[in-house]
Amino acid sequence: xxxxxxxxxxxxxxxxxxxxxxxxxxxxxxxxxxxxxxxxxxxxxxxxxxxxxxxxxxxxxxxxxxxxxxxxxxxxxxxxxxxxxxxxxxxxxxxxxxxxxxxxxxxxxxxxxxxxxxxxxxxxxxxxxxxxxxxxxxxxxxxxxxxxxxxxxxxxxxxxxxxxxxxxxxxxxxxxxxxxxxxxxxxxxxxxxxxxxxxxxxxxxxxxxxxxxxxxxxxxxxxxxxxxxxxxxxxxxxxxxx
Amino acid sequence: xxxxxxxxxxxxxxxxxxxxxxxxxxxxxxxxxxxxxxxxxxxxxxxxxxxxxxxxxxxxxxxxxxxxxxxxxxxxxxxxxxxxxxxxxxxxxxxxxxxxxxxxxxxxxxxxxxxxxxxxxxxxxxxxxxxxxxxxxxxxxxxxxxxxxxxxxxxxxxxxxxxxxxxxxxxxxxxxxxxxxxxxxxxxxxxxxxxxxxxxxxxxxxxxxxxxxxxxxxxxxxxxxxxxxxxxxxxxxxxxxx
DNA sequence: ACCTGAACACCGTTCAAGT
DNA sequence: ACCTGAACACCGTTCAAGT
Numbered sequence: 001x002x003x004x005x006x007x008x009x010x011x012x013x014x015x016x017x018x019x020x021x022x023x024x025x026x027x028x029x030x031x032x033x034x035x036x037x038x039x040x041x042x043x044x045x046x047x048x049x050x051x052x053x054x055x056x057x058x059x060x061x062x063x064x065x066x067x068x069x070x071x072x073x074x075x076x077x078x079x080x081x082x083x084x085x086x087x088x089x090x091x092x093x094x095x096x097x098x099x100x101x102x103x104x105x106x107x108x109x110x111x112x113x114x115x116x117x118x119x120x121x122x123x124x125x126x127x128x129x130x131x132x133x134x135x136x137x138x139x140x141x142x143x144x145x146x147x148x149x150x151x152x153x154x155x156x157x158x159x160x161x162x163x164x165x166x167x168x169x170x171x172x173x174x175x176x177x178x179x180x181x182x183x184x185x186x187x188x189x190x191x192x193x194x195x196x197x198x199x200x201x202x203x204x205x206x207x208x209x210x211x212x213x214x215x216x217x218x219x220x221x222x223x224x225x226x227x228x229x230x231x232x233x234x235x236x237x238x239x240x241x242x
Numbered sequence: 243x244x245x246x247x248x249x250x251x252x253x254x255x256x257x258x259x260x261x262x263x264x265x266x267x268x269x270x271x272x273x274x275x276x277x278x279x280x281x282x283x284x285x286x287x288x289x290x291x292x293x294x295x296x297x298x299x300x301x302x303x304x305x306x307x308x309x310x311x312x313x314x315x316x317x318x319x320x321x322x323x324x325x326x327x328x329x330x331x332x333x334x335x336x337x338x339x340x341x342x343x344x345x346x347x348x349x350x351x352x353x354x355x356x357x358x359x360x361x362x363x364x365x366x367x368x369x370x371x372x373x374x375x376x377x378x379x380x381x382x383x384x385x386x387x388x389x390x391x392x393x394x395x396x397x398x399x400x401x402x403x404x405x406x407x408x409x410x411x412x413x414x415x416x417x418x419x420x421x422x423x424x425x426x427x428x429x430x431x432x433x434x435x436x437x438x439x440x441x442x443x444x445x446x447x448x449x450x451x452x453x454x455x456x457x458x459x460x461x462x463x464x465x466x467x468x469x470x471x472x473x474x475x476x477x478x479x480x481x482x483x484x
Numbered sequence: 485a486c487c488t489g490a491a492c493a494c495c496g497t498t499c500a501a502g503t
Numbered sequence: 504a505c506c507t508g509a510a511c512a513c514c515g516t517t518c519a520a521g522t
Contacts, residue, residue, distance in 0.1 A: 019486080042515060054516080055487050063515065118412065119357040124443055125420035126458040128413055137458075138448040145450070155457045159466060167409025170360065171370055178367035201366055206380040208387070215397045216368040216379075224401060235473045261505080284496060296497080297506050305496065 019051060021059040025069045032070070032112050042066075071117050075133045077106050081143065092147035093233055096157075099140070100165060100229050103130055107169045111177040118170050128162040130169070149240070157236060164232050172221045261293060263301040267311045274312070274354050284308075313359050317375045319348050323385065334389035335475055338399075341382070342407060342471050345372055349411045353419040360412050370404040372411070391482070399478060406474050414463045 017023055027049055031040050042063055046053035060066045082098040107114040107130070114130075122132040131137055137158065144154040203210035259265055269291055273282050284305055288295035302308045324340040349356040349372070356372075364374040373379055379400065386396040445452035 041513090043513090052488055053514095054489085054518095057516075058486070115361040119361060119416070121416065121420060125417050126455070129416070134443065134445070134448050134451060138451045141450050141454065151450075151454055152457060155454055158458075159462075160470060163409040163413055163466075163470065165409070166412060167405040167407070170408060170412070171405055174361070174363065174371070175367050178363060201376065203376070206376050208383050208393075209376055209380045212383065212393055212397055213368070215394060216400075220401075224405075228402060228405065231477045235477075283494090285494090294507055295495095296499095296508085299497075300505070 019049065019055060019059060021069070024049065024056055024059055025066070025073050028066060028070055029073065029110065029113065033110055036112050037067075037116060067116060067120065070113060071120055072133065074106055074110060074113060074117055075130065075136060078102055078131075078136050080139045090147065092144060092149065095143055095147060096161065096233065096236075097229065100161075100225075103165050104169055104172075104225065107173050108176065111173040114169065114173045118166055128159065128166075130165055131158070131162050153240065160232065160236070164228065168225055168228055172225065175219070175221065261291065261297060261301060263311070266291065266298055266301055267308070267315050270308060270312055271315065271352065271355065275352055278354050279309075279358060309358060309362065312355060313362055314375065316348055316352060316355060316359055317372065317378060320344055320373075320378050322381045332389065334386060334391065337385055337389060338403065338475065338478075339471065342403075342467075345407050346411055346414075346467065349415050350418065353415040356411065356415045360408055370401065370408075372407055373400070373404050395482065402474065402478070406470065410467055410470055414467065417461070417463065 024045070028040060028045055031045060031048060042053040042056055045066075046056055049056075056066075060069065078099075079102065082095065107117070117130050117132070119129070122129065123134075127133070127137065131140060140158060141151070141154045144157055145151060149157065203213065209216070266287070270282060270287055273287060273290060284295040284298055287308075288298055291298075298308075302311065320341075321344065324337065349359070359372050359374070361371070364371065365376075369375070369379065373382055382400060383393070383396045386399055387393060391399065445455065451458070
C-alpha cells in the first residue's frame with residue numbers, strides 16, 4: 001500500500017497517527033475529560049498530538065469550530081432507535097425512557113463537556129439542547145409519530161422533554177463533576193492550601209441549611225432522575241388522552 | 243467631607259466615579275448585557291471604566307473572581323419573601339410560583355449571563371443552580387417549612403424545583419438570546435456574508451423537521467413555562483398528601 | 485500535501501514605581 | 504491609597520516558508 005519512494009510511516013514523528021479532523025476531535029474530548037474545557041488550548045492539544053498548534057488549522061476552523069465539533073460528536077453518539085430486543089419498539093413510554101437514559105449516559109461519561117452541549121448556541125434557535133442536531137430531532141419526531149402521536153403533539157413533547165433533560169442532567173453532571181473533576185484552578189502552581197470547598201463554608205448565619213446539610217448533601221441522582229422521568233411520562237399521559 | 247490638601251474629585255479623570263467592587267461588577271454586567279461574556283476582558287472593562295486593567299485587581303481577585311461576583315450579584319437580586327399584598331404569604335403554591343417568576347424575570351433581563359449562573363460551580367456541591375447562594379437556599383427552605391412542609395420534604399422540593407427552573411429558563415434564554423444578542427463572532431472584522439443562521443440550514447434530508455419547522459419555530463415560552471410550572475405543582479400536590 | 489517558524493495582536497496577571 | 508508602565512508568560516491565528 002505504501003507508495004514508492006516515500007519514507008515509511010515511522011519517521012521523526014515517532015509513529016504518530018496521521019492527523020485528521022476526527023482524530024483531533026477525539027483527542028480533544030479525551031483532553032477535556034482529563035482536565036477541563038478551559039485548559040484545552042490549541043497549543044496544548046497540538047502538543048498532545050505531537051504536532052505544532054498551527055497544524056490543527058488544516059482540519060479545524062479555529063477553536064470555536066473545534067468546540068462545536070466536540071459538541072456535535074457527543075450528540076451524534078445518540079442512536080436512532082432502541083435495540084430491537086426491547087418492546088420499546090412500539091411503546092412511546094419505553095422510547096422516551098430509552099432516549100432519556102441514552103442522553104444521560106453520554107453526559108455522565110463526559111461531565112466536563114455536557115455544559116458545552118447545554119449552553120452553546122445550536123445552528124438554529126428552534127434546535128433545543130441537548131437534542132440539538134437535525135438528525136436527532138428528525139429521528140425523535142419520527143419515532144413519536146410512528147408511535148401514535150400527532151405531529152403537533154410530537155413537537156410539544158420535544159419541547160418538554162428537552163427541558164426536562166437539560167435541567168436534570170446539567171445539575172447531575174455539575175454535582176458529580178464537583179467531586180470527580182480536577183479543581184478549576186486558574187492554572188497557577190498548586191499552592192496547596194486549597195480548602196475542601198465543601199467544609200469551609202460558614203453556615204452560622206443559616207441555621208436551617210446547617211441543620212439540613214446532611215440531607216442536602218445526599219446523592220439521590222438516580223432516583224431523582226427516574227422519578228422525574230416517571231412524572232413527566234404521567235403528565236404526557238394525561239395530555240395525550242385529552 | 244473632602245480632606246484638606248487633596249484635589250477635588252474632578253482631576254484629569256474627567257469626573258469618573260470612584261472605583262469600587264460594586265461599581266466594577268455592575269459595569270461588567272452591563273457590558274455583558276451589551277455584548278457577551280467572551281468579549282468581557284479585564285482590559286475592555288477597564289477601558290469602559292476609564293481606567294487601566296491593572297487597577298481592577300485592587301477590587302477583584304482576577305477574572306474568575308469577577309465572573310463569580312457577577313453570578314452572585316444576579317442571584318442576590320432574589321428577594322426573601324413575596325410582597326405582603328399577595329395571599330402568597332401562606333400558600334406554598336403561590337410562593338413557588340412567585341419564586342419561579344422572580345428567577346425567570348432576572349434571567350430574561352440578562353440572557354447572556356444566565357448560562358454562567360447555570361454552569362459555574364457553586365461554593366458547595368449541594369448548592370444547586372440557579373438557587374445557588376446560601377442565603378437564598380436558607381430562605382427557600384424556611385419559606386416551605388413555614389408553609390407546612392417537613393424539612394425532608396422541603397429539601398426534595400428544592401431539588402425538583404431547581405431542576406425545573408434550570409432546564410426551563412436556560413432553554414428560554416438561549417432561544418431569546420439567539421434573536422436578540424449580538425452574534426458571537428470571534429471578534430473578527432465583520433466580513434458580512436454572515437448567513438442568517440436560521441435560513442441557511444439544509445433540511446432536504448430531514449423531511450419531518452422541514453415540514454414541522456414552522457411549528458418548531460413558534461415561540462410558546464410563556465405558556466410552556468406556565469404549564470410546566472403547573473404540572474410541577476400538581477406533581478408536588480400528589481406526593482405532599484401521601 | 486502537510487507541517488512549521490516566525491510574527492502579530494491580543495490576553496491575564498504581577499510588581500515596582502509613580503502621585 | 505490608589506492608579507499606572509512595563510514586563511512576563513501565555514493565548515488564537517495567519518502566512519510565508521520549508522519538506
